[in-house]
Amino acid sequence: MEVVSHEGQFIGRGLYNPQSAIRVRLYRWDGGALDDEFWAASLGAALRLRNQVLDRGGPKSAARLVFSESDGLSGLTVDRYDRWLIAQFSSLALLDRRATLIRQLLEQTGAEGLLCRPDKTVADQEGLRGLDEEVHGSLPNAPVEIVENDLTFLVDLRAGQKTGFYLDQSENRLAAARYCRGKRVLDLYCYTGGFALNALRAGNAGTVLGIDSSATAIELARMNAVLNRLGAARFEAADVFDTLAMLRTSGQRFDVVIADPPKFAKHPRGVEDAIKGYLRLNRAAIEVLEPGGVLVTCSCSGLVDRALFADVLGQVAELSGRPIQILEQRGQAPDHPVSASCLETEYLKCVICRVGV
Ligand code: SAH
Numbered sequence: 344m345e346v347v348s349h350e351g352q353f354i355g356r357g358l359y360n361p362q363s364a365i366r367v368r369l370y371r372w373d374g375g376a377l378d379d380e381f382w383a384a385s386l387g388a389a390l391r392l393r394n395q396v397l398d399r400g401g402p403k404s405a406a407r408l409v410f411s412e413s414d415g416l417s418g419l420t421v422d423r424y425d426r427w428l429i430a431q432f433s434s435l436a437l438l439d440r441r442a443t444l445i446r447q448l449l450e451q452t453g454a455e456g457l458l459c460r461p462d463k464t465v466a467d468q469e470g471l472r473g474l475d476e477e478v479h480g481s482l483p484n485a486p487v488e489i490v491e492n493d494l495t496f497l498v499d500l501r502a503g504q505k506t507g508f509y510l511d512q513s514e515n516r517l518a519a520a521r522y523c524r525g526k527r528v529l530d531l532y533c534y535t536g537g538f539a540l541n542a543l544r545a546g547n548a549g550t551v552l553g554i555d556s557s558a559t560a561i562e563l564a565r566m567n568a569v570l571n572r573l574g575a576a577r578f579e580a581a582d583v584f585d586t587l588a589m590l591r592t593s594g595q596r597f598d599v600v601i602a603d604p605p606k607f608a609k610h611p612r613g614v615e616d617a618i619k620g621y622l623r624l625n626r627a628a629i630e631v632l633e634p635g636g637v638l639v640t641c642s643c644s645g646l647v648d649r650a651l652f653a654d655v656l657g658q659v660a661e662l663s664g665r666p667i668q669i670l671e672q673r674g675q676a677p678d679h680p681v682s683a684s685c686l687e688t689e690y691l692k693c694v695i696c697r698v699g700v
Pocket of ligand 1: 466535537604
């Protein structure tokens with residue numbers, strides 16, 4: 344459909360979904376049609392960007408190839424893990440056009456197979472029904488190996504969280520590792536060991552302890568440690584808050600604490616609770632941090648913006664009576680670009696700070 348101004352002047356061409364909170368998603372502003380040729384060109388542009396900014400085309404490499412609005416493809420996310428693609432459709436309009444999009448993706452990337460994984464929360468919001476897993480081409484049954492920053496990780500394409508791996512933190516893991524030389528590192532919400540193993544390999548950390556409530560994630564984290572011969576890594580399946588309370592009472596302290604929790608704010612009305620959550624988490628985290636230690640704290644809630652998150656850290660400093668100095672304010676990796684015309688595409692904050700006495 345065409346979107347026009349009050350004066351009837353053409354603004355853009357989009358696709359309409361009365362069931363969705365996003366009624367019209369715009370794709371084209373030049374008056375052209377939303378035809379196969381247009382989708383192919385949009386995908387081609389997204390793939391070219393990854394080739395331009397990332398050196399990740401080789402065997403076992405992984406990258407986000409398409410990031411929804413950031414690539415002008417609102418409602419489609421595609422990640423590549425070695426020779427396979429995982430696609431998530433979050434708009435009805437693109438889901439209806441998936442035959443074309445999937446064929447184009449397979450052709451343009453030369454991938455062996457593609458798995459369409461439904462995202463349940465978004466599917467409900469968009470009124471997407473009958474959205475099942477779909478395999479195109481061939482897909483391995485066992486977890487696949489990818490290499491990130493000289494480390495091998497196993498990724499479960501079918502059952503892993505999100506699309507299998509948190510690619511958006513790739514560069515932040517290296518940045519955090521720079522503070523870990525010889526240190527005792529605590530990796531909270533460690534999933535399959537991304538930050539922990541980078542801290543050991545790139546950072547030469549002394550010891551690392553990773554905590555995650557998902558037993559299957561911890562199992563993969565342990566396998567990843569073995570695969571990379573990083574015997575100093577310990578991973579435990581446990582709740583972060585329980586663990587922090589236990590570590591505090593038993594007097595265990597760390598030089599670096601990393602906290603990368605799941606999204607706390609899923610709706611605008613959830614922002615207040617999310618802020619309380621970040622306050623509680625970061626206060627508890629610094630209680631097990633040595634004076635002068637480094638806190639790497641993340642938030643992937645787009646609704647809590649950078650300024651608000653920094654403000655939370657100010658409150659943490661005030662409430663705990665320990666000064667916090669922000670050393671680095673980081674964001675998502677460049678294969679998750681931020682569209683200057685749609686700033687909601689900026690969601691990841693990774694703040695590295697020093698916490699005083
Ligand atoms: N840091 C990870 C990604 C973390 S995603 C990486 O670099 O790959 C958030 C993780 O938090 C998920 O793995 C989820 O299982 C875990 N999680 C959610 N709630 C939790 C809780 N209360 N305690 C421990 N882990 C939790």
